[in-house]
Amino acid sequence: MVEENRNNESNNKGKRNDDVKKREPAKECTTNEQQPSKKKNRKEVAVFGNYRNYYGYRVGQDLDEDPRLKVMKREWFEGKDCLDIGCNSGLITISIAKKFGCSSILGVDIDGARIEDAHWTLRKVMKTSTQKTTSKTTQGSADAKLSNSLEKHKNHSLVKVTGEYDSPPEETKDLFKIVSFQKGNFVQGWRTPSNTHYHAILCLSVSKWIHLNWGDEGLVTLFWRVWTLLQPGGVFILEPQPWSSYYNNRSVSEITAANYKNIEIPPEDFQDVLLDKIGFRKVDNLTSSLSGTKSGFDRPILAFWK
Template sequence: MASTIRPSLSSFRFSGGVSSTPYGVSLSPFNLTRRLIFSHLGSNYGVDKYDIGTGFGHFGIAVEDVAKTVELIKAKGGKVTREPGAVKGGKTVIAFIEDPDGYKFELLERGPTPEPLCQVMLRVGDLDRSINFYEKAFGMELLRTRDNPEYKYTIAMMGYGPEDKSAVLELTYNYGVTDYDKGNGYAQIAIGTDDVYKTAEAVKLFGGKITREPGPLPGINTKITACLDPDGWKTIGPNHEAEDPRVKVLKKEWFEGKDCLDIGCNSGVITIQIAKKFNCKSILGLDIDSGLIEDAFWYLRKFKKTESAGKKQAKDTSVKAVQEGNSSEQSTTALSNEGPNESLSHHSSGERDLSDIVTFRRENFVQSHRPHEKCYDTILCLSVSKWIHLNWGDDGLITSFSKIWKLLHPGGIFILEPQPWESYEKNRKVSETASNNYRSIMFRPEHFQDILLDKIGFRKVEDITSGLSGTRAGFDRPIFAFYK
């Protein structure tokens, strides 16, 4: 018997890419690091039709050319419900299509993106209530709202990153409509978290209903929780690895109370994770790409906002516990003896605002003559040496190594993650400059240790790669710590 498809949208976070998981597709956050993913299509044996209902809206798919995509869909016999054209009052080109099971998809014209399955639209009965729930319970950010009085609806875009780079949740409120038929065709979204127990507590605290208590799935180690939002839309929260695996091999003494520099910081996520985990005195992230620096500041604001929400949640939970404890004489006595707010006040007394520790700056480290205001105790260069090498050749690489040595205090640490030569081969055609430099490179990655020790002047090197064994693909390159 034929079976039909039932969408299940799921979520996990690291920087870039749609994850394919047993749970579905994912949107991506922090403190509890989370990510929203959309991608799982489920099929139940013997079921040939589902009721989509009136509450589920559509999926969004980013494509580079909407018109060409629509022509291809038509050629395959697909149904187009809105021809390509700019959105009213805007420039983004969109189109709408419908698959054989009746699910609607919005095609959005964008440049290349790591998350082409980029949004899901759900209708809600109280927009402010929904925004508050996803902000407080899941740490999402309200990216924007748009009201359309002509068609009597308002939308709110929620997510963990800019719309053009991250998957987002589109909440739609139709004037005067407070309830929808949800049918049985839509299953869930998933928001990955690094602590399912704290997530479940947050959901309960801010108006959601837990439908599966947090805990491990039978037979495997993955922990999971599930809940309903105030409108009854289901979310699952599987555990996922939130921390960049490279952070696990770094030593606390290299960063705690130290001034640090991260060269080629990309979107700044690992820079912020290092600052938070190791309590740096300061850390400056540099990148040549102004767009990535904008992303880094966005993520910094996001980390701060989620951290503040986490502190408020902890305070609210503590107050609730005190109030409940006061209902019995025994609890009251215990609390008065121990001091109910001692742990909270102790925890916050020595904390510093992340923006006082972390900052970012656009800079071409190789060619910049801008003087640094200070020397550093630790300098990182993670997965950057290849790009320096391909863009500025051997001279640019040696210049960078020399500048790093001069910027380090005596006894300072230089942490290098060089890409292998095979990676150079794969990227040699990204530009004419890269292609020319690739052909003339004499110093390959296997020579870097000798250059840094014998030519630049570092006194010793430590291979810290072993701690990365078993981590995910793409983060199993060697990492070295050079001591000045």
């Protein structure tokens, strides 16, 4: 009987130990796995450079506008059809439409979530402009007449000594008719609406991500497609990332890691490829007039002419 009790006690102890063994790994797994996942969530991995809130840390709250806009000229965009490759949340796309008076501008991004962000941004901008307009129209009729008189006078004096133009009042622009966004992979499968050709095409801090994900072939495809979509005399505005930036992002996926090892066209050779291989006739380096850029984003901006 005593022996039987000992056996029962031994068996029960064994069961308890087995239960502990079953429970302990689960508890340890929960502790060790959940914590790293939280850390990963803090550092966003964007395989295509499709960061959320990209402009939040690129431009920040301390700047009135993206510094890159200051090196661009109205005559490149005014009354013309434009394309923004890799538009992200659409801030640059919308800003160009507002500041330079495009006839149309289309923003394309590979990430549908960023396109949704861009549509949200456009609605927010239009809502703000509408509120400003409503506020102004509620002024007294005398003030309204004076404002109209001043506006007419201003319209007769648009040309400055520098040859630049004042931007038309934001509230007079229906951006919904000018700005549009579309999800698409520019180097693979995307087609322009109604075979449109453009007078200005932008590719700002996007070439690295195309290069890492599709290699040299993808980069050349980018350049060639831009060339074919540009009107004669059109401008291609390129902001390439430096090679050091490639190194920092080479391991975001297995594909980028493999392509990084095989890249033979470094960013410093892009200009030669675009001029000698693709066929652009000249290039203007806009970097010297660029100021106010945040640390880590001091990249060259080049304008290539077809």
